[in-house]
Amino acid sequence: MSRAAVSAEVRAAVERVRARVADAADAAGRRAEDVLLIGVSKTHPPALIQQVVDAGVADLGENRVQELVAKVDEVVDARWHLIGRLQRNKVKDVVGRRLLVHGVDRTSLARSLSNRAVEREVVQRILIQVNVGDDPDKGGCHLRDVRDLVAYARDLPNLAVEGLMTIPPMPPAGQDALAHARPHFAALREARDELLPDFPEVVHLSMGMSADLEAAVAEGATMVRVGTALFGPRGSGPWRKDVA
């Protein structure tokens, strides 16, 4: 594969997002290095994604298994995260690729991942997705069920529960995105803090996107998932190799 030089536009976008994370970390008395920037590359072609990786964003997130699988061999030097909903019939395509799976929200899915990880003789790293806003359009377990789900999943073989993830509800039109999202991020942090004494491995908080990453970093995000601010507006559908 030929690697194009990183365009000035991509370099500037990466610098802008890095500066936003650094400023938010600074304001919160945190270190920017403690916030992993995940570039959400869904719909975008590998040539652009490679530029973002070459500009220093080595972690990439996709929300569809098929699209992720199609891209993994097209982009070099990247680490991948599955950030979307995962159906049980796709588990076989996920385990064994060294992904971090952010969206585990039910016991049946945790068990499927564990079974497959045992078969493949790998450890599958996961985050438990929590629907802190009780948003009917979003995946995630209820806040009151987090502890049971974490306890269940961490007792399954070959599964490593490394933290929690959430997607807050969309802000109503005209409302400030940061102010709207912040209490949801605070709720996830509080849930993690309550788990830590019993489950010290549940450290990560995957929260914050292009519009609200400052609020997430202020509330302790250790991973932010940023698409539009890095890659520009999304295409109309998933990227497919045969169409590109």
Ligand SMILES: *Cc1c(COP(=O)(O)O)cnc(C)c1O
């Ligand atoms: C698309 C997506 C993002 C990125 O959203 P932007 O607003 O473009 O930054 C983050 N998290 C998840 C789960 C997504 O599906």
